[in-house]
Amino acid sequence: MTTYGKNINLFLLDSTPTGRIKCTLANWTGVVYKIPRTDLEKCKSREDFKNSAVYMLFGISSDTNDPVAYIGQAGMRNIGEGILNRLMEHKRSSAKDYWTDAIVITTSNNSFGQTEISYLENKLYTIAKDVDRCIIKNSNMPTLGNVTEEKESELEEFIEFARIAIGVLGYKILEPYIEKQQEDKPVALESSTDNLRFELLNRNTHAMGVRTSEGFVVLKGSSIKPTISPSCPNNARVSREKYKSVINSASVLEKDVLLHSPAEAACFVTGFSINARNAWKTSNGKTLNEVEAEESRVYIDEVLI
Numbered sequence: 001m002t003t004y005g006k007n008i009n010l011f012l013l014d015s016t017p018t019g020r021i022k023c024t025l026a027n028w029t030g031v032v033y034k035i036p037r038t039d040l041e042k043c044k045s046r047e048d049f050k051n052s053a054v055y056m057l058f059g060i061s062s063d064t065n066d067p068v069a070y071i072g073q074a075g076m077r078n079i080g081e082g083i084l085n086r087l088m089e090h091k092r093s094s095a096k097d098y099w100t101d102a103i104v105i106t107t108s109n110n111s112f113g114q115t116e117i118s119y120l121e122n123k124l125y126t127i128a129k130d131v132d133r134c135i136i137k138n139s140n141m142p143t144l145g146n147v148t149e150e151k152e153s154e155l156e157e158f159i160e161f162a163r164i165a166i167g168v169l170g171y172k173i174l175e176p177y178i179e180k181q182q183e184d185k186p187v188a189l190e191s192s193t194d195n196l197r198f199e200l201l202n203r204n205t206h207a208m209g210v211r212t213s214e215g216f217v218v219l220k221g222s223s224i225k226p227t228i229s230p231s232c233p234n235n236a237r238v239s240r241e242k243y244k245s246v247i248n249s250a251s252v253l254e255k256d257v258l259l260h261s262p263a264e265a266a267c268f269v270t271g272f273s274i275n276a277r278n279a280w281k282t283s284n285g286k287t288l289n290e291v292e293a294e295e296s297r298v299y300i301d302e303v304l305i
Contacts, residue, residue, distance in 0.1 A: 008168055014039070023165040029111065030158060032165035033104040040087055040102075049084035052113070053106035054120045057090060057099035057137075058171060067134035068098055069173055071142070073121040075114055098137075103171060105162050118145035119155050124162075127174050132255060134173060177217045177256050178210055198262075198280040198288060200269055207269040209262070209280060216265040218257045226251040229272040235260070236267035243268075262288055 007026035014020050020042065021034040035043060043049045057070040074086035083104055090096045105120070106112065112120075122144040128136055147155065163174045197219075200207045207222035218224075224247065228237060239259055240247075246254045259265040266276035277289040286294075 006164060008165070010168070014042070021169060023169055025161055025165060028161045029107045029109055030161055030165070031106050031108050032162060032169065034169045035102045035104060037091060037100050037102065040084070040091060043084050048106055048108070048110070050082045051106045051110040052117050053083040053104050054117055054124060055083060055087065055105065056103040056124070056171070056173065057096065058101045058103070059098035061135060062098065068137050069128065069134050070096065070099065070137040071121060071125045071128060073117040073142070075117060103166055103169065115145050115147055116151070116155060118143055119147050120159065123159055124174065131174060131176050177212060177214070177258050196282060196291065198282060200266060200279050202270050202274070202279065205269055209265055211262070215258055215260045216262045218253060218259060218265050218269060220253050220256050222253045222269065224251050224253065224269045225271040227271055231273040232271050233264070233267050233273060235264050239264060239268050
């Protein structure tokens, strides 16, 4: 199936990339804002901040230094204030002093009713929990609500556009490390090098991994060496400490782990310094080095043609 590009417009409301940003997509009624906590008051004059909306609060946990997020909704109120009033409540709350930025998802025509925002809040929460990139601070799962099949189809399409906008604004909370259709490919499938799986076998370790645009993902179910040797690079040591909570008593990963590079991933798995480009191999024995050399040759051949 052909993949088409998307036309995305980013408007810097304060003429700076660190201020408020408005994101819209061609042929989409949705509007997504990134608002720093310190700039909320600047939104008082914006009419669309009186609308109903779904929102996300982003910050860092003071206990673990992990990224955290809260997902909520704001409906129209009798006082004429919608999303802005709700965000100001969160700003005043000592229980939510962790967040530094808000993502607001609304529409240009204020078409969200209570049914729509409840559905969107539930779906965004569910996707974020499944993706598991950060700690979700909601104490309860939002109620789904009842929508018709026609409305459900419309809202699911809205979510797909919202995911793009949220990602463009710098938050990958809804983006899995590996797309499902790629994750479900068998290890032996090597007709294409895109998202090809690699294996690392070393003594008592057997890990699986995939290159991505963000780095290298060591997959759930990989077994890793329980101890770390003195030769283990510091970045892999730091990652071992960071992800120790997802390594069970049998030294098996209980979730996918994103590392910066194949080298860091290999050292993370083995617990010592190792030549990652030769250690990571496809199921038919090609090393990562050989795969990338082959990719370069294909590129050169295509350019020459």
